[in-house]
Amino acid sequence: MDRTDITIARDNDGKNIIQFILKELKPKGKWLTPFNIISLPVMLAGLVIIVVRFWKGLGSVTNLTQEVPWGLWIGFDVVTGVAFAGGAYVLTFMVYILNMKKYNSIVRVTVLNGFLAYVFYAGALLLDLGRPWNVINPIIGNSFGVSSVLFLVAWHFLLYMIAQLIEFSPAVAEWLGARRARKILSGMTVAAVIFGITLSTLHQSGLGALYLMAKEKIHPLWYSEFIPIQFFVSSIFAGLSMVIFEGSITHKVFSDQIPEKHHSEHDSIIIGLSKICSVAMFAYFFLQIVTFVHGKRWAYINSPMGYWYLTEIIGFVIFPMVLFYYSYTRNKVLVARIAAIVTMLGIIINRLNVTVIGFKWDEAVRYVPSAMEFIVTLTVIFAEIWIFRWIITRMPVLRESPSWAKDQH
Amino acid sequence: MSTGRRSFLKALGLTGLTLAAGKEKVYGSEAKSDTEFYGVLYDSTRCVGCQTCEVSCAEANGQTPPEDTPEAGKVRKTTDKYRTVINAVQTENGEVYVKTQCMHCNEPACAAACLTQAMHKTHEGAVIWRGNKCMGCRYCMVSCPFDMPKFEYHSYNPKIEKCTMCNDRTQKGEKPACVANCPADALMYGSRRELIKEARKRIIENPGVYVDHIYGEHEAGGTGWLYLSAVPFEKLGMKTNIQSKSYPELTKGFLYSVPTIFILWPAILLGIREGTKDNNKNDQENGQD
Incomplete structure (x- = not known):
């Protein structure tokens, strides 16, 4: 296990916590990695754009219009990002509710990923708010818009972030060597998991329900009263695909962190x-068919938007569903990754079809995101990866917990 | 655990509330839809396209007067600078005019969408925007079927702009600025019930003049502004694909499911967890951890 270039992190063992944190704050490892060389300039540019955005207004950096008030930052960063973060609730459901111990070794990293996704996408939401200083209004005070789906989503984001922090907190306690705190925090895990799954069910579907009132604005191939349930079901395989994708990368990049035993389990x-x-995608595909027939959508198929819809369903639902099926019947990990x-x-295509591409599809002047919107989006993603x-390189997320933590159960 | 219990109690309370409120709405809606909301009747057959309403609107709300004039074939839109605009449309009856502004729905989508109650339907019927509550999320704009709330994209302190039916004037007993200054008597301010009665009377007393439809009587569940026209409304460029149910109705089903899930899910999840604990035991017997 003695790899050379990066020394594996050590947890605090009885040292002063403040001294330990100060030491841990220092950067570790090499600086001139390809990722750093690409991400740093983008993030710098992104920061400049964000400053301009708060100084000159949203219109100075985005292409948003009076008819299309939500663009890439909502449609991709928030709506798509949260779908990808769905892996956390699915995995905690499997491990803590269904007691599928096999997946135990990837729970922590998935919850961390989910938590960071929410923190950064909620952060991206702040960039999109015209009057962000009032963001506190739906949380405290007397301005509760309880009839709003967005009110529900906002509260759920906040509560779910807290739930995920609780789920992840034992790792922080192990890192700091706080034994008593770890015992208390890990005792709260199951409650946080149950609360978190309930919240996720509601706000994954809630993100779809946001668009229910935009009935005439969304192309009829994508609008239906089933958007919430479609968003919920698709968040299951969106999240798990992210877990597969992220796991494949972290197992390469941070391979020295991972105990031998977990390496062999990963496949x-x-x-x-x-x-x-593949099962969840079949359910989703079935839902799409029901919606298609129920909404009498044949009429729209023979048009550019119709072909685009078929591309989405055949190329990006049926095709990967078959690939997944093939991968588990033939035990092919590479196929699963593809x-x-x-x-x-x-x-990404589906969420953007509802929120951007199919939104006001018949408008004379279409909204196309500006380059600056893309750069800010990349900034958010890169910051999250940083x-x-x-x-990962400090806390016991991929690597094993300290031995005292294992005895605590 | 305390979070779980508290949210459970909260959910329980919410269910009660929603059930109660839901009932009230169902019973109340019939009587409510035509009560004393105030609105404006716009008669496009009387409108001469003089833009006095635009000018007086700008004056009353401290905005810049219009710089262009209605022309057939050109579509002018309300923006964050102009709360109302007049458009000219060429029809077989010659050039006709149509005014655009916020419709002040009986059950406004924007107010239902607003998570801070910044968009607010007053008891008198005006839909107003309250800057001290608004966080600028623009969900009102996404939800409004008429695309009426406009956002100041080029300000660091942006406001949502739209017609407020001159709420501050009507509170003092005055008429909205556009109504008070219309030289052609095309605008009439009054309670919705009176306006619908008046509109019907005009349709009946002038056979052949009007299209037999009061735009806004049923559109979007009924709106504060009501339109009369001599030509079909789609020719005026007005949205005719608006549903007759109110828009907040579309999210009601979802919102009602929330307390149900909040009660059922934790119970079901706990049950499953208890039920699958045996898996764990078997695994341990098989020597896994």
């Missing part, structure tokens, strides 16, 4: 997840 975990994906990437592309890497 069987991926095969297990691809089985769940299927996960195709599925993720499909989720923090993710910082935590």
